Amino acid sequence: xxxxxxxxxxxxxxxxxxxxxxxxxxxxxxxxxxxxxxxxxxxxxxxxxxxxxxxxxxxxxxxxxxxxxxxxxxxxxxxxxxxxxxxxxxxxxxxxxxxxxxxxxxxxxxxxxxxxxxxxxxxxxxxxxxxxxxxxxxxxxxxxxxxxxxxxxxxxxxxxxxxxxxxxxxxxxxxxxxxxxxxxxxxxxxxxxxxxxxxxxxxxxxxxxxxxxxxxxxxxxxxxxxxxxxxxxxxxxxx
Amino acid sequence: xxxxxxxxxxxxxxxxxxxxxxxxxxxxxxxxxxxxxxxxxxxxxxxxxxxxxxxxxxxxxxxxxxxxxxxxxxxxxx
Numbered sequence: 001x002x003x004x005x006x007x008x009x010x011x012x013x014x015x016x017x018x019x020x021x022x023x024x025x026x027x028x029x030x031x032x033x034x035x036x037x038x039x040x041x042x043x044x045x046x047x048x049x050x051x052x053x054x055x056x057x058x059x060x061x062x063x064x065x066x067x068x069x070x071x072x073x074x075x076x077x078x079x080x081x082x083x084x085x086x087x088x089x090x091x092x093x094x095x096x097x098x099x100x101x102x103x104x105x106x107x108x109x110x111x112x113x114x115x116x117x118x119x120x121x122x123x124x125x126x127x128x129x130x131x132x133x134x135x136x137x138x139x140x141x142x143x144x145x146x147x148x149x150x151x152x153x154x155x156x157x158x159x160x161x162x163x164x165x166x167x168x169x170x171x172x173x174x175x176x177x178x179x180x181x182x183x184x185x186x187x188x189x190x191x192x193x194x195x196x197x198x199x200x201x202x203x204x205x206x207x208x209x210x211x212x213x214x215x216x217x218x219x220x221x222x223x224x225x226x227x228x229x230x231x232x233x234x235x236x237x238x239x
Numbered sequence: 240x241x242x243x244x245x246x247x248x249x250x251x252x253x254x255x256x257x258x259x260x261x262x263x264x265x266x267x268x269x270x271x272x273x274x275x276x277x278x279x280x281x282x283x284x285x286x287x288x289x290x291x292x293x294x295x296x297x298x299x300x301x302x303x304x305x306x307x308x309x310x311x312x313x314x315x316x317x
Contacts, residue, residue: 077314
């Protein structure tokens with residue numbers, strides 16, 4: 001409805017965002033209008049064929065039975081670790097060559113939590129013919145897994161994830177030097193704070209919010225300041 | 240007409256007055272301690288805090304501009 005009539009500007013309320021019919025239903029995840037063609041002849045106002053299909057669709061999730069208890073419902077929420085696992089799967093399956101979590105969620109790994117709504121992932125794409133870098137492989141893989149694309153994000157295990165092909169040597173270096181951090185048994189590759197500072201100090205990224213984040217990282221006692229200096233010098237950056 | 244000193248109650252003289260510098264110093268120390276504590280939380284706890292922050296900032300953003308499609312609190316398990 002949103003796309004058809006409201007230029008995709010009609011958005012669900014926060015309390016209903018993510019609702020959908022899942023368990024054993026052909027409706028799949030999400031909410032909205034779904035079209036199922038039904039063949040019938042000589043029907044005007046009533047159609048037993050359509051009614052039968054509607055009944056089947058209603059029966060499908062009911063046949064799966066009610067969830068045993070509220071604890072089970074809670075369990076069905078997708079864990080953050082599953083998103084990280086999906087990133088590792090993308091690498092293992094050659095969809096991406098390498099990755100490093102960047103942006104605000106990388107900050108969370110190194111310092112205190114900051115507000116963010118998405119997961120930024122710097123990626124190196126597998127070698128391809130031609131000079132142009134395409135994210136089509138990522139979108140195809142996501143679709144095959146049932147992950148929906150939402151504008152520039154892919155909803156991976158419930159998390160809006162933005163894949164950013166490494167745009168310059170600094171980003172490529174940041175990915176290569178990313179730290180491997182265990183998150184509930186899943187290894188996540190996270191851009192190290194020394195590189196996050198440099199990324200935030202790039203002229204095209206110098207917004208007040210990013211400067212503030214760079215300042216937060218610079219206050220980290222564990223930050224290797226010599227390395228920050230060397231990275232900045234190597235890439236022609238300054239405070 | 241009463242002077243300002245007449246308007247101050249006698250009991251005010253018992254209030255401990257501290258130099259502003261000391262007070263600010265203690266406030267900054269308290270903030271630094273809170274930041275340090277948040278920085279050292281276990282990762283899942285930090286993700287939970289991110290989700291809490293999302294619920295706090297979302298209405299604030301919505302008052303300034305239309306929310307983007309992905310600007311919604313996450314429905315995940317930290």
